[in-house]
Amino acid sequence: MSLSTQPYKGTRDFYPDDMRTRKWMFAKWRKVVESFGYEEYDGPILEPLELYTAKTSEEIVNDQSFNFEDRGGRRVVMRPEMTPTVSRMVAGRRQELGYPLRLYSIPNCFRYERQQRGRLREFWQLNVDLFGLEGIEADVENIQIADALLKEFGANENQYEIRVNSRKYMNSIYDELELSDEEKKTITGLIDKKAKIDSTEFEKIFREKLGEEKATKLLKVLNNNDAIPESIGQLIGSLEKHGVKNVTFEPSIARGFEYYTDIVFEVFDKTPENNRSMFGGGRYDGLVGEFGVEPVPTVGFGMGDVTFQNFLESNKLLPEQTSETDVYIIVIGDVLTEAQKVAQALREKGVNVAVDISGRKTDKQITNANKKNISYKVFVGSEEVSSQLYSVDGQNQKLSLDQIVSLIKSSK
């Protein structure tokens, strides 16, 4: 029996055309976050299990993580998210690192998910974190970058919306209702799932968990977007000054992770057929301190590649990419050595060149170049070798090497 060519369920093969889209997307992510002074880091895919226990969403660790025992009997996890790792790294050099500390990463993360749109077992996630600032300026910058990312891809404010809330504000409401810590956790988790549950069903579960009176009061809070808490008002005002205008207060924004401590936000896709949360983040001041060092206030967000790419596709913001290879040399007759010299000369001028070294007929070589979406085919036969002028598809005249180089550089 022969082996299957299918990738493992929930993972993707990136053939060159898929990979070019991914590289194009990641390059833009990098451009935006680096323009704000963020520096790239990376951490291991494997982390000890204890790094996640009770630090991240319990659902993710218990039900959705790939974890196993290594050959030395140690329980390890394939990272389901990056926040515990970056917190560990910052704690590890708590003193040496300077604050404000701006870090970003584009790790791949792993969750054992049933397949559904926007959810895969292996996905990439842009992580942007700002360490060392307690004030609202940090939250402003965090959301400003999320907004700049969308604008970089050409998205406009009719296509997405930023919804903000505050865990501190919600906790003050929970305290008024005298909820226990356990109840707070349950309710936060439930609110986080609100958009995915039918609203009658949601209210029913809510009343079961909290009792009639508390449930009614809390539902009233959740449905009131007008009672804007002071910190949120300040945040929205400051973001407006930075040109970020589509920000609204939304008390039902909860975020699944338990580590958030204050302002949280989510970016929503507003296209009617796709209306849902794309990504989000917020303030988590407690994580670095879990490693036995003085706590570091932190804000950050994570943005997954699958959801983001879906957004770009449905809004027609995803252009087709051409090959990394600029030139495909078609070799006509017994001139391979000379064709290789032409290729090498072009390479030395910064041009990416593939030579067809197959010795096949010209039409087969042309077919191959076309399959690869390579911009220019350059023909090398004995005539070209002696004249040092080359036929290039789409050009009326034969060109010298320097002319080919100019043609390519001008088309980039």
Next chain:
Amino acid sequence: MSLSTQPYKGTRDFYPDDMRTRKWMFAKWRKVVESFGYEEYDGPILEPLELYTAKTSEEIVNDQSFNFEDRGGRRVVMRPEMTPTVSRMVAGRRQELGYPLRLYSIPNCFRYERQQRGRLREFWQLNVDLFGLEGIEADVENIQIADALLKEFGANENQYEIRVNSRKYMNSIYDELELSDEEKKTITGLIDKKAKIDSTEFEKIFREKLGEEKATKLLKVLNNNDAIPESIGQLIGSLEKHGVKNVTFEPSIARGFEYYTDIVFEVFDKTPENNRSMFGGGRYDGLVGEFGVEPVPTVGFGMGDVTFQNFLESNKLLPEQTSETDVYIIVIGDVLTEAQKVAQALREKGVNVAVDISGRKTDKQITNANKKNISYKVFVGSEEVSSQLYSVDGQNQKLSLDQIVSLIKSSK
């Protein structure tokens, strides 16, 4: 008890300075292989176990791989190498892909290794593969690229050497000695370990395995670099024409992986204190066919980041990198809003700018910029805001925004 800040054994944290070195190295890898017309692909980190069983080195799969059962009872492996994955992908689109097909990738791979220099549990590996060509031209290109990679980093031919052998040639010797398939496998594995074993010990094991007569004959072959097989002679001659001169025939080059079918090569570090194999590859014509499609002849090699970086370090070919951030804005007094505008104006001209939004004293802000190895500090106070001219460290005069942009672009 607080959590440990140490990464999982055998893995690395890449803080921004480590990450910059990695990015610099990978960017050069990409530049060289793309200049030869190779296109980037990627595959999943998790693969089904059966993809590796009997296809790769048994030692790696049985003793050194991270494999476990997923929640659905499926046995999965964290890829210990990339060759089975790329073979699977090519087989999956056997008809659609055009040949010659040039592919590269820089995946991270996982092996459960005891810690030793150059060996880690998580490492990155440049994989370069050329599909669809039976002729020696493919082997020539494969080795030419390996050589171009070293030269790109400034290595010279006194620092490394390329040693080649042929599995076909070795098999013809084994056939003369009437070795069984099992013996061939054992002997190939043993020869692959030759450099790591004391030579008296090596000969002793050899005689035990093969008996006195066969062992003597084979040892003679292994120690004779002058009886160059025809294909190797052709290869060396052709490489010389391409300017690759430090190539020698070495019959004791075996390569650990079982899938090689003909020419194999290894690149050796020649620095006396570090003398050892850095990386290698060769021809493997059988792997794609394992997936039930018509076979595709293939050559390729893999180059690990750890060994390569060690080579660069010991040969002083690893320069220090500056930050991705070009400018750090020091905010003096109550001008944060204006400083943010300066930052935004610079960003729009392609400059990466971090603003110190901490509100701390000037000297603390300066210390932070210095810690991050950022090239330029720009000072913004009320005077600068009104004159629109800014102090820049290392400059005698105050500069306009356009002058700052020119300064930065000219220093890149």
